[in-house]
Amino acid sequence: MKVLLISPNAETRPYPVYPLGLDYVAGAIKDRHQIWITDINEPGGADTILARVKQTDPDIIGISIRNVDTTDAANPGTYLSETRDLVEKIRKISQTPIIIGGSGLNMFPRAILSHLGADYALTGEGERLAAFLDRLSQNKPVTDLPGVITPDNRAGALTPPAPLNNLAKRSFLPDRPHVDYYLRHGGMLNLQTKRGCCFQCIYCTYPDIEGRRMRLFDPAEVARQARQLQDAGAGFLFVTDSAFNADPDHSLAVARAFARAQLTIPWGAYIAPARMPKGYFSALAKAGMTHAEFGTDAFCDPILAQYRKPFTCADIFAAHEAALDAGIYAAHFFLLGAPGESEKTLETTLDNAAALKKTACFFFTGIRIYPGTRVRQMAVEEGQIRQDADLFEPVFYRPEQISAEQIQTRVTEKARNRINWIVGSGGDQSAQIISRLHSRGHTGPLWEYLVR
Numbered sequence: 001m002k003v004l005l006i007s008p009n010a011e012t013r014p015y016p017v018y019p020l021g022l023d024y025v026a027g028a029i030k031d032r033h034q035i036w037i038t039d040i041n042e043p044g045g046a047d048t049i050l051a052r053v054k055q056t057d058p059d060i061i062g063i064s065i066r067n068v069d070t071t072d073a074a075n076p077g078t079y080l081s082e083t084r085d086l087v088e089k090i091r092k093i094s095q096t097p098i099i100i101g102g103s104g105l106n107m108f109p110r111a112i113l114s115h116l117g118a119d120y121a122l123t124g125e126g127e128r129l130a131a132f133l134d135r136l137s138q139n140k141p142v143t144d145l146p147g148v149i150t151p152d153n154r155a156g157a158l159t160p161p162a163p164l165n166n167l168a169k170r171s172f173l174p175d176r177p178h179v180d181y182y183l184r185h186g187g188m189l190n191l192q193t194k195r196g197c198c199f200q201c202i203y204c205t206y207p208d209i210e211g212r213r214m215r216l217f218d219p220a221e222v223a224r225q226a227r228q229l230q231d232a233g234a235g236f237l238f239v240t241d242s243a244f245n246a247d248p249d250h251s252l253a254v255a256r257a258f259a260r261a262q263l264t265i266p267w268g269a270y271i272a273p274a275r276m277p278k279g280y281f282s283a284l285a286k287a288g289m290t291h292a293e294f295g296t297d298a299f300c301d302p303i304l305a306q307y308r309k310p311f312t313c314a315d316i317f318a319a320h321e322a323a324l325d326a327g328i329y330a331a332h333f334f335l336l337g338a339p340g341e342s343e344k345t346l347e348t349t350l351d352n353a354a355a356l357k358k359t360a361c362f363f364f365t366g367i368r369i370y371p372g373t374r375v376r377q378m379a380v381e382e383g384q385i386r387q388d389a390d391l392f393e394p395v396f397y398r399p400e401q402i403s404a405e406q407i408q409t410r411v412t413e414k415a416r417n418r419i420n421w422i423v424g425s426g427g428d429q430s431a432q433i434i435s436r437l438h439s440r441g442h443t444g445p446l447w448e449y450l451v452r
Helices: 020-029 046-056 080-093 109-116 126-137 177-184 206-210 219-231 248-260 280-286 301-307 313-325 343-355 374-381 404-415 427-439
Strands: 002-007 034-039 060-064 098-101 120-122 188-191 236-239 267-271 289-297 329-336 359-365 421-423
Touching: 002 020, 002 046, 020 034, 020 060, 020 126, 034 046, 034 177, 046 080, 060 080, 060 126, 080 109, 098 109, 098 126, 109 120, 120 126, 177 188, 188 219, 219 236, 219 248, 248 280, 280 289, 280 313, 289 301, 289 313, 301 343, 313 329, 313 343, 329 343, 343 404, 359 404, 404 421
Parallel strands: 002 034, 002 060, 060 098, 098 120, 188 236, 236 267, 267 289, 289 329, 329 359, 359 421
Antiparallel strands: none
16 A cells, blocks of 8 residues: 655744654565655655645555644643644545544544544554555554454543554655755754663553553664664764663663664754663763753652652752763753642742753643643542543643642742753753754754853
8 A cells, every 4th residue: 555654843932853664664564555654844845745735646555643732831832733734635635544543542532533633543552554554555443452442443542552562673765855844944863771660650651652651662773773873974863762761771782782783963852850770870971971861850859749740859959960970961851730739839849950960950830731641530539530531632730738829939039140040941942052062063952051
């Protein structure tokens, strides 16, 4: 079959994110089907996508939903209206069936299917498209496949099916048109080293999307992909795992594999600020790691406990110092407004953040409540939402002792004279600065220029 895969993610603040998931989908179906990938960020935007639909005349169109909304109470907004407009434009020129998937879809599969007006929704991992296409090409029923939902058959599971045991290798082709956009706008491509998350954070959707059991990728294969991206012209690689260091031994094995593959470009990753084995960050730095993005969330032990984080304030300071000692840039990302948050706990977090040396701090307000999370059940028990609330429209947890407005006001006040403190993603001003730096040849996330 002829398959056209589309990334409609037009969010480029603070920088554009390469649609990694579509490479894995392509890897799962490339042996039996003809594939094209197109991206809303390519020159021409939606017009280019529509031209690609006409040019390829596909048998099926797949659209990946990466994000549903901004998840930021201080900057609320949805991404689905633009995707719905795109679907409507495609409908005007083509009768090709449209199937939607992606991490964002997994949160609200039925609501998004209805909202976008697609023909199918496929929950779970994108590699499941292979079985779907096999059935479709043989004119066999598809609605009994795990994760498949249609407008007429709404019996599909509210949560994604169990994670796959056998994952196809990623298919990255540097001559695909959309790759050039990301190479020219920051030069940052990405890769995974595993799927699944073993942590218990009360707000997180990773366990529903990828499962709690970590499925570790072969370090040699990860390094092969990294070298392929470097050879294609990437100037920076970012590891998209929920936490690169969730399995320290495996992440060290990946780093050693990078060295053997002669990876020479810098790379970064999401890191849980837990205590690591002695020399851990030095080993990563030796393998080329330059950026650690710590998912700190709070800097107050009672709030960390509420979040069910596997680390304490002392651990955060220790991880930060270890990264700095290894010569790695360190940034911390905070999620304010947890259950139990108060003026006192907020001040503790802000004071501890101010005590960090040589860092950049990003502060986000409000916990977006998603189905299947512990914070959703807490909100139900506290009477904030109904048991049957669908949560499709953004709903944020409301701590009893402090409002989102108070949090935002206080953080903004404290950040006023700190260039290395960013409230939210930094908005249009930060995006414009990053865009200018990228146009001058700088690569990567660039928050290292904020470090103070």
